[in-house]
Amino acid sequence: MAPLSLKRDLAGLARLALLASCLSAAVALAQERVRLPAGNGQAQAAHAADDRLARARLIARGEDLFFNETFNGNGRTCGTCHPVENNFTLDPAFIATLKRNDPLFVAERNPALADLENPRLLRAFGLIREHVDGFQNPGVLRGVPHVLSLSTSVASFSGPQTGWSGDGAPGDRSLRSFATGAVIQHFTKTLQRVPGVDFRLPTEAELDALLAFQQSLGRQSDPVLPLALKGTVPRRGQDIFLDDTLGKCNLCHVNAGANATLGAGNLGNIRVDIGVEALLDPPAALTGEPVPPDGGFGASPNPIPQLGFGDGSFNIPPLVEAADTPPFFHNNVIATLEGAVAFYNSDAFNNSRGARQIGGGIHLDTTQVEAVAAFLRVINALENIDSAIRLQRSALKSRNAARRARFVARSAREIEDAIEVLAGASLHPDAVTLLNKARSPVTGCEPCSKTAIRKAIRRERAARGRIAS
Template sequence: MLTLLAGTGCVATDVTTPAEPPEDPAVETAVEPVEPLVDATVDVSAQDTLTLNDRIAACMKDPRVVVGAVTVDTCVGADLFFRAPFGGNGRTCATCHRIDNNLTIDPKFIATLPPTDPLFIAENNANLKDLEKPPQMHQFGLILENVDGFLPDPRTHFVLRSVPHTLSLATSVTLPPGSQNPPADRTGWGGDGAPNPGALRDFMTGAIRQHYTKTLARVPGTDFRFASDAELDRIDQFMRRTGRSNELTLGTVVMSDTRAETGRTLFLQVGCDGCHGNAGANIGTANFNFNTGVESSRNPALAAFPHDGGFGTRANPDGSFGDGTFNVPPLIEAADTGPFFHTATSIVGAPAHNTATATTIEEAIAFYTTAAFRNAPNGFPIALNGTQIDDVGRFLRGLNAAFNAAIAIRRINAELAVVAQFHNTQLAIQRQLIRLANVEVGDAINVLSAVPNLDTASLTAFKNAATQLATARTTSVEADRVTALKAARTLLNQASTGIGKNLAYKIGEGSVMF
């Protein structure tokens, strides 16, 4: 459990000794692994004794609240999201939505977790051995979901889905005009992930029943408790204020890398923008569902498991439930937030990047050149050759890296406000803010360096910013910390503007919470 927790809420222990021993100066880059920032194993008994008023009181003292970097309600919502077990089996939202892995999990990240992690409770608790399918979780990052109800038996009436990130939800959950309501918001891979009335705030209710339960009987008050309305409101506020709150205008964006700029033009011309308007999740201002053939292209290793029917509960001849459509996710965040589809998806028959399971943004793009997409009910021909797939990938990688820079800068600004008022106290929270900023910088480095010669000047600026943030995080000298933070911020602004023009993201206050 993080030492920054002071028994209640998310208030850091007040460290008054300037000579606190420095932490490991490792920089979160492609070279060095990212040490988990938030231990998802919470002190269940301690957390379950906390009332909402306890969490509010703690957040009122949180340095980020005191300096105005975040509101009390968003702080409380984050505390509930990351740490509240709601009387259940020890899992929290942070079990699957990890702040140090872009609020999602994937097989690579899962492989770094200790065997005692709450994610693996089905492997460690006989009462919950059927809560998950551990081999498929480890191999593909798939979680067992009873999206169509628990009857007649939750052990057979299920689907396996990957974990979508929860970034920028304020931009991606708006119901299309005239569409079925409930659900009131488009949530989850199917667009109907929250129980009635189906708003984003109701998503937590479904998550508690599905993932937090002590037994498969799922008896409220015994196996878990539901969040109160006041708790749901604050969790909803936190989720809506994490990531970005605005859309780009791709018609005005100009990418510095020639091939990325070609990719931007292709994105607008071949049909990508038709569903992912401005590389977001919307057509206009609303989020739609489509049947794009992903389910027909899932990895053959999943053949023995139930098919996923997506939205709704209509019974189908193949045993699935739903109308076959799935929710459109945003693409600005995509390059470093795989999984890219609701299931482990094979790419077959593409001009390039064919693979058993898509794990890169280029492989995800390649899917849309295959017969699986072209012949789907909502599919159409997309003519991209291998080079053009890579060009679109370079474009999306650039958007993602600029987004990483924006989140890192938001966290640096919060830390500068904290250090200005708290100086060399509250060092635990200060160092975690810096560390989180550097996690984003590391993501940008990975995103850009994964392909040849992409935004090399920006890549250098990101690497130099990572070095400055490592210095800021480990130094015990306040003035040196401030100097390094400001230097990192300057470098990140240079990196972002070097990627392209008109790539301005408005980052929500929830992004400074952990």
């Protein structure tokens, strides 16, 4: 596992690499526009180039807003809870590396915001207070979902599914509107939450830019399963995952994404009650701190009083990113990937409405749980390797040495993620060795030579080849 100090050291470089990526794309598109030959038949191509240039600029603007704009609030930005250096999510280990004056901890320093968070549960479990049922009702405590692959995971026939329970955004509930809700909830100077006093609301143009940036992050499509995996245990895990009578995973996570079929065709991203709230001894509750029940979607009182407000359902997250974005489920109740897979053997799940929707419960042996987790680790490592190579290719195209170094710094973090998730279950040690060798020429090099970058790419490709064909 990478030292947390290294993660902190890469933080600034990672942010700059994102911006550099957006700006590099804009420059390349501008050059493409200039090179277009004149004459009949070129107007459409020129128009398309203009559209791509405008899109690249919009994404770059959104990136700047995401990490730097406080909206005249308490000092937080979107990146406070979605830091790029931690895969756009929070976990206790990362939180422990932050300085005491980090905006995340504003509730500890400002008496007017003392009830904005539960500082103990924030630090110990990465839980953020959310008033998804309205500010007149008690807030619930939720983990911070990553914002990767959003272009694949929000659409639904019942409307956009944002946040953990599909109702994380105000108004039309869209991803575009999500930023407005986030500012009101998390950026406020006081708990009165008066627009124009405690914060300013994002403009229409800012909402467009933030949406474009978020949609640009991570994968733009799901993998197509089955993959030609080389490891016997991950390959068995994939078989279990795809077996609709054994693992049943693919019924809700088609191609390890966030879209369901339930055996009835494409349903998009749906909400399901899988019984997480029924688990005994959730770690946060063991502290003695008040942990209100989280009823998921909806703001109406649940017929069962101890279930809070809502119908008990939560929307489905993608699984490709799962291995390097713990903890798991809406309340961070499970710390490990293997534990998250094992949850589906529990009485809490097997007695849930979600289990009934897939034709009954799931009963996997411990070895089968390990196999499914190994499969999820492997597909995450493959995505990290692919992402690292994409960044390094961008670095090779850049003529600016400083920008090239920033691309490479972010690629080094992707390599580190791949190493962590594989080594965490002793998977593909030969690939891990190659990835460590790939990391070496692109760690701490400034400027990074093209020779070093190409060497890293060759080793990453070799590592990928040890994992899948």
